Amino acid sequence: MVLGDVEILRVVEWRGAFLPAGDLVPDVAPGVWADHRDALAPDHWDPVGDLAVVALQTWVLRIGGMTVLIDPGVGNGRERPGNPLFHMREGDLPGRLARAGVRPEDVDVVVNTHLHADHVGWNTHDVDGEWVPTFPNARYLLPAADDAYFGPAGGYGGGAHPVDRLVHEDSVAPLHRAGRVRLWEGVHRFADGLTLESVPGHTPGSSVLRVESGGDRAVFVGDLLHSPVQILHPGAASCFCLDPVRAAAGRRRVLGRAADRSELVVPAHFGGAGAVEVRHAPGGGFALGPWADRR
Numbered sequence: 681m682v683l684g685d686v687e688i689l690r691v692v693e694w695r696g697a698f699l700p701a702g703d704l705v706p707d708v709a710p711g712v713w714a715d716h717r718d719a720l721a722p723d724h725w726d727p728v729g730d731l732a733v734v735a736l737q738t739w740v741l742r743i744g745g746m747t748v749l750i751d752p753g754v755g756n757g758r759e760r761p762g763n764p765l766f767h768m769r770e771g772d773l774p775g776r777l778a779r780a781g782v783r784p785e786d787v788d789v790v791v792n793t794h795l796h797a798d799h800v801g802w803n804t805h806d807v808d809g810e811w812v813p814t815f816p817n818a819r820y821l822l823p824a825a826d827d828a829y830f831g832p833a834g835g836y837g838g839g840a841h842p843v844d845r846l847v848h849e850d851s852v853a854p855l856h857r858a859g860r861v862r863l864w865e866g867v868h869r870f871a872d873g874l875t876l877e878s879v880p881g882h883t884p885g886s887s888v889l890r891v892e893s894g895g896d897r898a899v900f901v902g903d904l905l906h907s908p909v910q911i912l913h914p915g916a917a918s919c920f921c922l923d924p925v926r927a928a929a930g931r932r933r934v935l936g937r938a939a940d941r942s943e944l945v946v947p948a949h950f951g952g953a954g955a956v957e958v959r960h961a962p963g964g965g966f967a968l969g970p971w972a973d974r975r
C-alpha cells in the first residue's frame with residue numbers, strides 16, 4: 681500500500697484458523713459471526729469449524745529513507761509452554777523480509793505495540809546460544825508501562841502466566857543489555873508523521889501508531905482488534921485483553937477518531953486485505969468501510 685509518501689508492506693509469518701471464534705472474542709453472541717458471514721468469511725472466520733482466522737504478521741513502513749518495523753512476530757526456537765503454535769517455532773520471517781527488500785541492518789526503528797509473545801519475537805535471534813538484537817542498528821521503541829509490568833519490576837506480569845518471564849528474558853531483556861531500547865509513555869512522536877499513543881487495556885502499555893502523510897492517514901492498532909467482529913461490536917474484548925473494560929473504551933475512542941478522520945485501520949492480526957476503513961453506525965457502533973485493497 682502507499683499512503684502519501686509512506687510505502688507500507690506486510691510480511692506474513694503465519695496465517696490460519698487460530699481458535700474457536702467464541703473463545704477468541706467471548707463477549708460476542710454466537711450468532712453474530714453468522715449474521716456477518718459476508719464480511720467475515722473466509723478471511724476472518726471459518727464457518728465450517730466456527731474458527732477465527734487470523735494472521736501473525738509484521739508491518740513495514742518506508743518513509744523519508746527510514747525503515748520502521750511494527751511488531752516483529754513470534755520468533756524462532758522459543759520456549760512457549762502451552763502454546764503449540766508458538767513453541768519452538770521454526771519460521772522464516774527474516775527470509776520473507778529479505779525477499780521484500782528489508783535487510784536486518786537497514787531497519788532504523790522497531791515498534792512493539794505491546795510486549796506479548798507474538799509482537800516481540802523477532803526482536804532478537806539466537807547467535808551461538810545467546811539472544812541478541814535481530815536488527816543491529818535499530819532503535820526499539822517499547823511502551824514503558826509494558827516493560828515495567830512484564831519485566832522484573834512487575835514480577836514478570838505478576839507471575840500470572842509463566843510464559844511472560846520467558847518472553848521478557850529472550851525477546852526484551854537482550855535489547856536492554858545491548859542498549860537499543862527507547863522507553864516511551866503517553867504520546868511519542870518519533871518522526872515526521874509517525875506518532876505512538878498509549879491506549880491501555882489489552883496490556884498496561886498497549887499502544888497504537890498513527891501515520892499521517894500528504895493528507896492520508898492510517899492507525900496501526902496492534903491488538904486493540906483481533907477480528908472485524910470487534911469493529912461491529914466494539915465493546916467485545918478478546919480473550920487476551922488483561923483489562924477488557926479499559927480495552928473497550930480505548931477501542932471505541934480509536935475507532936471513533938478513525939471514522940471521523942478517515943484513518944485506515946491496520947490491526948496486527950487481520951487476514952484478508954489486512955486493513956479497513958470504518959464508519960460510524962447508528963446506535964454508537966461502527967460499520968466496515970472499504971478494505972485496503974479496494975481503496
Ligand SMILES: [Zn+2]
Pocket residue numbers: 796798799903948949
Ligand atoms: Zn497479538
